[in-house]
Amino acid sequence: MLDYNQPIDRTGPEASQRKPQAGFNALELANLLWRRKVAIAAAALLGATLAVTVGKSLTPRYTATAQLYVDPRELQLVDRELTPRAQDVSGMSMVVESQARLITSNSVLLQVIQQAGLDKDPEFGGGGGTSLMSSLLSLVGLQPRAPSAAEKKEVELAALDALNKHITVRKTEKSFIVDIEVWSTDPAKAAMLANTLTNAYLAESRNSQASAARRATNDLSGRLKELRERLRNAETALATYKAQNNFVGTQDTLISDQQLSASNQRLAAARAATMDAQARLDQIEASRRTAADAGAIPEALQSPTIANLRAQYADARKKYAEQAGELGPRHPALRQTEKQVEDLKRTISEEIDRFAQAAKNDLTRARDFEASLNRALEAQKRQSVQLSQASVRLRELEREADASRDVYQSFLKRSRETEEQESLNTSAARIIGEATVPQRRSFPPAMSLFAMIGFIFGAVAASSWFVAAELLFAGTIAPAPTPARPQRTPASEAARAPQRGSAPETSPPPQKSPRAPEVAQAPPELAAPPLQPAMVETPLIEKPLIARFQEADVIHTLGAILAMGGGVDLTRLGWPTLRPGFPLTTLLNAWRDMRAAVARWTAGKAMPVIALVGPGETTGRSVTALNFALAASRDGARVLMIDADHLARSLSNKVSRGGKSEPSRLGWLSIGSKDAREVKTVNGISVLPAADGDAGKATEAIRKAIAQARAAGGYDLVVLDGPPVPLAAGGRKLLDDADAVVAVLPTSLDINDGLEEILATLGRAERKLVGVVLDELTPAAQTRQRGRQYA
Numbered sequence: 001m002l003d004y005n006q007p008i009d010r011t012g013p014e015a016s017q018r019k020p021q022a023g024f025n026a027l028e029l030a031n032l033l034w035r036r037k038v039a040i041a042a043a044a045l046l047g048a049t050l051a052v053t054v055g056k057s058l059t060p061r062y063t064a065t066a067q068l069y070v071d072p073r074e075l076q077l078v079d080r081e082l083t084p085r086a087q088d089v090s091g092m093s094m095v096v097e098s099q100a101r102l103i104t105s106n107s108v109l110l111q112v113i114q115q116a117g118l119d120k121d122p123e124f125g126g127g128g129g130t131s132l133m134s135s136l137l138s139l140v141g142l143q144p145r146a147p148s149a150a151e152k153k154e155v156e157l158a159a160l161d162a163l164n165k166h167i168t169v170r171k172t173e174k175s176f177i178v179d180i181e182v183w184s185t186d187p188a189k190a191a192m193l194a195n196t197l198t199n200a201y202l203a204e205s206r207n208s209q210a211s212a213a214r215r216a217t218n219d220l221s222g223r224l225k226e227l228r229e230r231l232r233n234a235e236t237a238l239a240t241y242k243a244q245n246n247f248v249g250t251q252d253t254l255i256s257d258q259q260l261s262a263s264n265q266r267l268a269a270a271r272a273a274t275m276d277a278q279a280r281l282d283q284i285e286a287s288r289r290t291a292a293d294a295g296a297i298p299e300a301l302q303s304p305t306i307a308n309l310r311a312q313y314a315d316a317r318k319k320y321a322e323q324a325g326e327l328g329p330r331h332p333a334l335r336q337t338e339k340q341v342e343d344l345k346r347t348i349s350e351e352i353d354r355f356a357q358a359a360k361n362d363l364t365r366a367r368d369f370e371a372s373l374n375r376a377l378e379a380q381k382r383q384s385v386q387l388s389q390a391s392v393r394l395r396e397l398e399r400e401a402d403a404s405r406d407v408y409q410s411f412l413k414r415s416r417e418t419e420e421q422e423s424l425n426t427s428a429a430r431i432i433g434e435a436t437v438p439q440r441r442s443f444p445p446a447m448s449l450f451a452m453i454g455f456i457f458g459a460v461a462a463s464s465w466f467v468a469a470e471l472l473f474a475g476t477i478a479p480a481p482t483p484a485r486p487q488r489t490p491a492s493e494a495a496r497a498p499q500r501g502s503a504p505e506t507s508p509p510p511q512k513s514p515r516a517p518e519v520a521q522a523p524p525e526l527a528a529p530p531l532q533p534a535m536v537e538t539p540l541i542e543k544p545l546i547a548r549f550q551e552a553d554v555i556h557t558l559g560a561i562l563a564m565g566g567g568v569d570l571t572r573l574g575w576p577t578l579r580p581g582f583p584l585t586t587l588l589n590a591w592r593d594m595r596a597a598v599a600r601w602t603a604g605k606a607m608p609v610i611a612l613v614g615p616g617e618t619t620g621r622s623v624t625a626l627n628f629a630l631a632a633s634r635d636g637a638r639v640l641m642i643d644a645d646h647l648a649r650s651l652s653n654k655v656s657r658g659g660k661s662e663p664s665r666l667g668w669l670s671i672g673s674k675d676a677r678e679v680k681t682v683n684g685i686s687v688l689p690a691a692d693g694d695a696g697k698a699t700e701a702i703r704k705a706i707a708q709a710r711a712a713g714g715y716d717l718v719v720l721d722g723p724p725v726p727l728a729a730g731g732r733k734l735l736d737d738a739d740a741v742v743a744v745l746p747t748s749l750d751i752n753d754g755l756e757e758i759l760a761t762l763g764r765a766e767r768k769l770v771g772v773v774l775d776e777l778t779p780a781a782q783t784r785q786r787g788r789q790y791a
Contacts, residue, residue: 032470033463040462047458048451055450062187063442066194067433067552068178068201070099092176099429100169100178103201109163110156111200116193118159123185124166125158167197177432187438194435205429213421220415227408234401241397245390260380267373274366281359284352306351313344433551439586544743545597545771547590549624554777555579567682570630573654575623576777578630591631594771595717598740601770607710610770611644611720611735613761614744615754620775621744622650625721628742628773632717633684640678640715642705643690644722644734646698651721652689655679686715699723699730703737725761735762740770747776 033040072095102108118124168181180197184190241247320337327334444450554576571577578588595610602608612628614621622645629641643651679687688705691698702720709715720738723731735741741762745754751774759766 029467032466036462036466039466040459043462044455044459047454047456047461049454051450051454051457052447055444055447058444059185060441061183061185061443062190062438062440063181063183064187064190064194064435064438065433066180066182066198066431066435068103068180068198068429069432070096070176070178070429072096072099072176096171096176096178099205100171102204103169103178103180103197104164104167105204106160108197108200108204109160109167111204112193112196113156113159113163115200116196118163119152119155121159123189124162125155163193166193180435182435183442187441191435191437198431198434202429202431210422213418216418217415217422220411220418224408224411224415227404227411231401231404231408234397234404238394238397238401241394245394247391247394260377260384263373263377263380267370267377270366270370270373274363274370277359277363277366281356281363284356284359303351303355306348309344309348309351313341313348316341316344544769545590545594546774547587547594547771548774548776549587549627550776551576553578553585553587554627568655568679568687570626570655570681570683570685570687573626575619575626575654578627578634583634588631590771591628592635594740594742595632595637597770602739605739606713607640607706607715607718608739609706609718609720609737610740610742611722611738612742612744612773613722613725613735613758614746614775615725615749615757619648619650620746620777622648622654622721623777624744624773624775625719626651629685629717629719630683632719637716638714639685639717639719640688640709641685641719641721642688642702644698644702644720644731645724646690646692646695647724649690651687655687655689695728695730699733702734706737725758727761732763732765735765735768738765738768741765741768742770743772744775745772747774 072092113119113124166183168183170179170181171177172179180194182190182194182197184193316337320334320341323331323334323337555578556576557572557574598608598610610628612621612625614624622643625641629639633639641651643649645651677688679689681687688702691701706718709718720734723734727735743755743758745751745758755772759769762769
């Protein structure tokens, strides 16, 4: 049974049997190399010397990089574009790759050659220098022969081939960013060529768009004349056919159709009038045939003559009735009154007969008018049938004329649109990073690397030679007595580690604060230069150091994503932070120089305090202060960062979102309340948020916290985010207590005005200005997420 308490014997009998009994072994090899240590060291030094000599003889190369933003979604300046836009991801990626290939096209490179004069540059195969034959001919007064067109073309092609080899175009993965790298033996020339290439590409892109619009305009204009002639012929044929077939009318209907409709309406009215006249006559005849009163018809009732006669008739009958009661039937007066009644009655009947005769005449006239309208309507119907048969051809001619008119109008409108698009630049490509003059060469590598390679190669070659010579000429390596191994005293960690002026010699080493993995794994050779105090104190810093904080130095992250467990991560606040794994950039070297200058200025003062101030109400100062603290922490410093801007509280608001504050080892270290307690982060930085209350109380709390931290000796550096400019009374006290000041100037504002404002605000503290950081991050860098790589 396996006993877990039984130790494993790694030197058992089987292992001893497998051990070689004779021959070459590692101990003998070590003895041989030790005996030849002087020769091996000499060979190693010789190899290092040869390698450095070879490196010095190589022509240095300097690489300049320019960045382009190529957005396939061009600007929407007009409703209809010449080319369709790419919508899906694969289509947009193909467009960006095509534009990247266009950068190194012959048309673009030839423009660069012409603008930079590379056909006369010896580096690119040109004849920039004067040849010996030309010099001799000029001495005797003869002019050298001008190069022919073929020779110029050959030189230009040679320069084109050489320039193509000097250019490298890289597309950033999953973005629209294109990096253009150009190398040359002259750093200024490399930057000039990179910028010239980007400008030539943008010009070529604009020219290609204008050329495409110009070609479209010419093609459309060439067709307009033919389309105009076709439209004129179609309209002429339509007008001729209308005139021949009597198609006359308004824009909506023909006159014949209007007349037919009017005649139909008039005939209906005539028929109604005839029926009315017939009804009126029938009524009059019926009243005359009946025993009823003939004057009961509407015409009689409305006639004033009949009304007068009827009144007279009524008076006569009344008079007759009165006389009949008084006089006898044969009385002359009675008989005269009776005759008057009969006369009046006969007169009324005759008047009614005239009404009947008038009704007959009206009926006859209505019937005649109706008949005439019927005849006219029949004639118009026959004419309408004929026009309907002819309108088939008319509609065909109208359709041809309308189609020709529509095509002509669309071509004319599109021709005008493309003509205007010649002067429009719809390309969204732009330069987001101009090439700067490189400060370090890209090839060959550093001489230290050459020396290391040569040293190792020389040592290995000499060792191999001695081993081979011993095996070939002496058979096997004779066993030699094992000399006493010298006790090598390794270099002390204090000598190799960077010394910091903040730690006094007599004080015991403080407990090491927890560090982030990226800080713990940093190689020692990449650490910051030691913060040693200078041998000679300088009364003031005459020339502040300048650092450029650019987009290439940072990486953008979305806040609160991929958060590391166990603490607050300052690189996950949503602000742009320094790229990990690049400790030798120009920005970080400049910041190291600033901290070294502060160390010399403070002459060994424990825990120096650096305040970062800046003009305007932007978050650029807080972003720079955070990255300044991150750079110091990555170089091994224990940093305490304090938000000294109690008004804006940019840093405090960000840190409070990242996680809750927890008591640190120095649990008493706080500003005013528990809400402003020290926050430990996974980046090796402790953050003190801004305190609540007025400026005076916040300032005193910060000064007290700095004094307590300095007395405890738990930090190497204090970074103040603020105070804000213009300074209040409390802010001026903080600057008086600070050991150095770093000005943060956003390049989106006027740099000279910003620096003058800061200098005027600092007053006596101007002598503490150790450096200036040019914040070249764009104002929208904190909210722009598209086209970036996110950590």
